[in-house]
Each structure stands twice: as C-alpha cells, then as structure tokens.
Amino acid sequence: MSNSTLNIVKIGGNVIDDDIQLETFLEKFAAIPGKKILVHGGGKIATRLASKLGLEAQMVEGRRITDKDMLDVVTMVYAGLTNKKIVATLQKYLCDAIGLSGADGNVIKAVKRPVKEIDYGYAGDILADSVNSLAIKKFLDAGFTPIFSAITHNGSGQLLNTNADTIASALATAMADHYEASLIYCFEKNGVLLDVNDENSVIENITAKDFTTYRERGIISDGMIPKLQNAFDAIHKGVKSVYVGNASNLHLFQQQKFGTCLVNK
Amino acid sequence: MSNSTLNIVKIGGNVIDDDIQLETFLEKFAAIPGKKILVHGGGKIATRLASKLGLEAQMVEGRRITDKDMLDVVTMVYAGLTNKKIVATLQKYLCDAIGLSGADGNVIKAVKRPVKEIDYGYAGDILADSVNSLAIKKFLDAGFTPIFSAITHNGSGQLLNTNADTIASALATAMADHYEASLIYCFEKNGVLLDVNDENSVIENITAKDFTTYRERGIISDGMIPKLQNAFDAIHKGVKSVYVGNASNLHLFQQQKFGTCLVNK
Numbered sequence: 001m002s003n004s005t006l007n008i009v010k011i012g013g014n015v016i017d018d019d020i021q022l023e024t025f026l027e028k029f030a031a032i033p034g035k036k037i038l039v040h041g042g043g044k045i046a047t048r049l050a051s052k053l054g055l056e057a058q059m060v061e062g063r064r065i066t067d068k069d070m071l072d073v074v075t076m077v078y079a080g081l082t083n084k085k086i087v088a089t090l091q092k093y094l095c096d097a098i099g100l101s102g103a104d105g106n107v108i109k110a111v112k113r114p115v116k117e118i119d120y121g122y123a124g125d126i127l128a129d130s131v132n133s134l135a136i137k138k139f140l141d142a143g144f145t146p147i148f149s150a151i152t153h154n155g156s157g158q159l160l161n162t163n164a165d166t167i168a169s170a171l172a173t174a175m176a177d178h179y180e181a182s183l184i185y186c187f188e189k190n191g192v193l194l195d196v197n198d199e200n201s202v203i204e205n206i207t208a209k210d211f212t213t214y215r216e217r218g219i220i221s222d223g224m225i226p227k228l229q230n231a232f233d234a235i236h237k238g239v240k241s242v243y244v245g246n247a248s249n250l251h252l253f254q255q256q257k258f259g260t261c262l263v264n265k
Numbered sequence: 266m267s268n269s270t271l272n273i274v275k276i277g278g279n280v281i282d283d284d285i286q287l288e289t290f291l292e293k294f295a296a297i298p299g300k301k302i303l304v305h306g307g308g309k310i311a312t313r314l315a316s317k318l319g320l321e322a323q324m325v326e327g328r329r330i331t332d333k334d335m336l337d338v339v340t341m342v343y344a345g346l347t348n349k350k351i352v353a354t355l356q357k358y359l360c361d362a363i364g365l366s367g368a369d370g371n372v373i374k375a376v377k378r379p380v381k382e383i384d385y386g387y388a389g390d391i392l393a394d395s396v397n398s399l400a401i402k403k404f405l406d407a408g409f410t411p412i413f414s415a416i417t418h419n420g421s422g423q424l425l426n427t428n429a430d431t432i433a434s435a436l437a438t439a440m441a442d443h444y445e446a447s448l449i450y451c452f453e454k455n456g457v458l459l460d461v462n463d464e465n466s467v468i469e470n471i472t473a474k475d476f477t478t479y480r481e482r483g484i485i486s487d488g489m490i491p492k493l494q495n496a497f498d499a500i501h502k503g504v505k506s507v508y509v510g511n512a513s514n515l516h517l518f519q520q521q522k523f524g525t526c527l528v529n530k
Contacts, residue, residue, distance in 0.1 A: 023422075049341075052317075052318055053317055053318075072346055075345055075346050075349050075350075076314075076341035076342060076345040076346045077341060077345070078345075079344075079345045079348075079349045080340055080341040080342070080343075080344045080345015080346060080348075080349075081337055081340050081341045081345060083344075083345075084340050084344050084345075084366050084368055084369075084416060084424055085340075085424065087366070087368045087369055087418075088368040088418040088422050088423065088424050089422045091368055091371050091418060091420060091422070092420065092421050092422035096370060096371060097368075097369070097370075098365075098369045098370045099366070099368075099369050100363075101349050101352070101364070103349055103352045103353040103356055103362075103364075104349075104352055104362070104363040104364050105361060105362075105363045105409055106356050106361060138407045138408075139407075142403045142404075142407060143403075144370055151349060153352075153353040153356060155356060155357065156357050157288075157353050157354045157356070157357035158353065159349055159350065159353050
C-alpha cells in the first residue's frame with residue numbers, strides 16, 4: 001500500500017512583496033490537486049514596518065537579530081498580515097486554507113537559539129522532534145490546506161522567529177512518516193543554473209555528488225548553498241523528491257517540468 | 266441524548282492591553298473543562314500602532330472606520346500579534362489552542378458593510394449564514410480550542426474588520442445547532458449592576474422583560490445595551506445561557522457564581 005502524496009511548497013519574499021505576482025502564484029498553488037502545505041517567508045514588509053516604527057533591522061549572515069520589538073513586528077507581519085492575505089486569497093480560489101504559526105495546534109515547537117558569539121534574540125531553532133506531524137495530519141485529513149508563517153513557539157508561551165526554508169524542510173521530513181512527501185522551493189530563478197546569468201541553463205536533475213562538484217567549481221554559490229543543503233538533508237531523511245524553481249512556473253509542476261529536481265542517489 | 270456542552274468566551278480590550286491580566290485570564294480560560302472557544306477584541310494596540318504610523322483612528326458611534334491602511338493595521342494586530350500571543354500562552358497552559366480569522370478554514374464569511382450615510386470602509390457585517398459551524402466543529406472534534414480574532418473575509422479574497430461581540434454572539438447561535446452552547450462575555454465589571462458605581466450590586470439573573478424595565482429606568486445604559494441586546498438575541502436563537510461578568514472572576518464560572526446570567530423566559 002502506498003501512502004498518499006503530500007506537496008510542501010515554500011514561497012519566498014520577493015513574490016510576497018508583489019501583490020499581482022503573489023495572487024498569480026496562489027492561483028497556481030490552489031490548482032495543485034491533493035494534499036498540500038504552503039510555507040511562506042516574510043518579504044520586505046516587516047523591514048519597512050520596522051523602519052517606519054524607528055526600529056533598525058539588524059542582520060548577521062542573512063539572519064535577522066530579533067529583539068522584543070522586532071519579534072512583535074515579524075509576528076504582526078508574517079503571522080498576521082501576510083498569512084491572512086494569503087489565506088483569504090486561497091479561499092477565493094476554493095482552496096480551504098488555514099493559516100498556522102507554530103503555536104497554533106502546537107504544530108512547531110522550536111528552541112530559542114543559544115547565545116554564543118552572537119545573541120540572535122528571539123530566533124527559534126528547529127530540532128528533530130520540533131514538528132508535530134500528527135496535529136498537521138489532523139488538519140490535512142479534515143480537508144484543510146495548512147499555510148505556515150515562519151513564526152514558531154517554545155511551548156512556554158514565547159513566540160520565536162524562524163527561518164522559513166528550514167521550516168519547509170523540517171515539515172517535509174516529518175510528514176514523510178505519513179505521506180509520499182515532495183518539497184518544492186519556489187524562488188525568482190528557473191532552477192539551479194549552470195550559468196547564473198542564463199535562465200535557460202537550468203540543471204534538470206542534480207544528485208548530492210553533482211552538488212559537491214558544482215560547489216567546488218563555484219557554479220553553485222551564495223544563497224543557493226544552504227537552500228540545497230537543506231533540500232538534500234530532507235531527501236536523506238525520507239522526503240521523496242525536492243524541486244527548486246521559479247514561482248511563476250508552478251503550474252508546470254504537475255507535468256514534472258518544474259525547475260531542478262534533486263535526485264536521491 | 267443531550268448534546269455535549271460548548272462554552273464560548275468573549276474577552277474585551279482592557280484585559281488584552283494588560284499582559285499580566287491577560288495571562289491570568291488565559292490560565293483561567295485554559296482550566297475550563299470540555300469544548301470551548303475564545304473570541305478576543307482588539308484593545309488599544311492597534312490604535313497606538315496606527316498613531317505611530319501616522320494614521321488617524323476614526324470612530325463613528327463606537328465603530329472604527331476601516332480604510333485600507335487601517336485594515337492592514339488591525340489585521341496585523343488582531344490576527345497576528347494579539348491572536349498568536351494568546352495562542353502561545355494557552356499552549357503553555359496545555360490548552361491546545363488554534364488561532365483563527367474568519368478566512369482560516371472559511372469559518373466566518375462576512376459582507377462589506379453597505380455605504381449609506383457613512384462609509385465604514387472594510388467593515389464586515391455578519392449575516393445569518395456567516396458562520397461555518399461544520400468547519401468549526403471539525404476543529405473542536407479534533408481536540409483543538411479555536412481562538413477567534415475579529416477579522417473576517419468576504420470569500421472573494423478581501424479581509425474585513427468585524428465587531429468581536431457580534432462574532433461571539435453569531436458563533437454561539439450557529440454552534441447551538443450542534444452543542445448546548447453557553448456564551449460568556451468577560452469585561453471589566455462584575456456583571457450587570459443595579460448601581461453602576463457599586464461592583465457589589467450585581468443582578469444575578471435577568472430576563473428580557475427585566476432588561477426592558479431596567480433600560481426604561483436608565484439603570485442599564487450606554488455600552489451595556491448593545492451587549493445585552495446581542496446576548497438576548499443569541500438566547501432567542503437557541504443559545505442555552507449567556508453570562509456577563511468580570512474577566513478576573515472567570516474561575517467562578519464552573520461554580521455558577523459568575524456575573525449576571527441572562528435568563529430565557
């Protein structure tokens with residue numbers, strides 16, 4: 001007996017920042033048949049709001065330092081404004097979406113990042129047992145499509161700011177116990193590119209060994225490295241397949257023509 | 266065969282504005298056994314945030330005029346910051362809370378208030394069929410405690426700002442088809458008072474006829490009138506009982522010593 005399939009889609013900030021792109025993307029997401037989950041990042045709205053409120057966004061190595069005021073801002077924007085706009089738009093396209101932070105239904109419990117050289121503040125790290133897959137399965141079995149913002153909690157009343165790519169990967173890994181889970185990272189490029197300046201140079205399939213080679217040659221670099229590391233990590237932990245591609249091509253996913261497919265071998 | 270009981274609790278702004286009062290209240294709410302729902306208002310955080318952003322809060326007859334920017338603010342604060350803080354705190358007290366706007370699971374669909382003398386902007390009115398009681402029953406049956414912010418949607422992608430008292434009353438009425446539903450309005454007074462300056466003058470039981478009499482005599486006035494009208498309306502539509510009392514006395518609810526009980530006769 002094969003498990004039913006579950007597609008976990010991650011959408012990044014640049015699409016969220018553009019109302020028209022976002023709606024087009026959500027229409028395509030709504031059209032994916034079967035059980036599915038969406039994980040969304042934050043976009044620039046939180047940074048702009050923080051700036052209007054006189055808070056300075058502090059970033060270290062691409063990660064936000066989340067002090068108490070900034071946690072309020074990202075909770076408002078990610079779990080409030082962005083999440084609810086996405087949910088309302090999906091309802092319009094007859095996708096029965098339900099927005100979740102990690103606190104809702106206790107679906108994702110993180111730990112406050114330990115202070116070493118840097119104090120990241122209210123940043124939440126995901127552990128192996130962070131994802132409550134049974135609670136999420138309840139929502140899926142009841143016919144709902146969970147929409148995750150990147151806000152988690154520690155189980156003791158504290159909300160935490162967590163990396164959305166990491167959440168997507170952890171969700172896929174945990175849900176692979178119950179479903180044939182696929183993970184689909186949507187971003188602004190057509191996939192993993194042989195030539196970063198040529199959107200037609202998409203690598204269709206990539207193994208972990210290829211990844212190492214491409215990385216050594218400098219073909220894959222910067223922000224793509226942690227994304228692919230997360231993705232291969234998910235495959236090694238039981239996720240059936242991982243795709244990386246352009247949000248505007250999501251309709252091609254059903255035809256298996258979407259972006260780069262990470263291969264398990 | 267009697268239906269199982271369902272308690273629907275409404276908490277107002279003044280408790281939400283005070284972190285310590287709010288946590289104390291939530292600990293008491295978490296301790297109520299059986300199926301339950303919480304509906305929360307907004308408090309002053311939205312008004313303060315709007316003011317910091319240079320938006321002016323416009324009120325007409327106690328109702329907020331919700332323009333596009335103000336809708337973003339109340340969505341951020343009500344459905345984001347306040348709702349998620351409440352959910353995370355309830356999880357701490359082992360209440361498996363899940364935060365919902367009306368868009369989540371399509372649980373409450375409202376209509377944008379028609380423009381007559383006043384354009385209320387993105388204000389949502391509740392209709393007789395607004396509440397999706399079957400979707401809410403799914404959450405309750407799965408063991409979750411729904412926490413409603415006062416944000417709804419129109420089913421076509423538009424979020425709307427809705428009165429929290431009205432949501433509580435509409436929820437109780439709709440859920441009365443499935444449960445022995447009780448509605449508990451928590452606010453800053455000990456109940457309906459014979460003397461507004463004496464917190465010990467609580468009227469323990471009040472009928473619709475008493476309400477008319479007290480109103481004519483001026484004993485009940487101002488903000489209490491729409492609250493009680495909503496409440497009697499709910500009773501006439503099948504809600505078993507309605508209570509009005511002090512949030513800090515919620516622990517007395519189980520002993521039937523809480524505030525004023527509205528009686529159906």
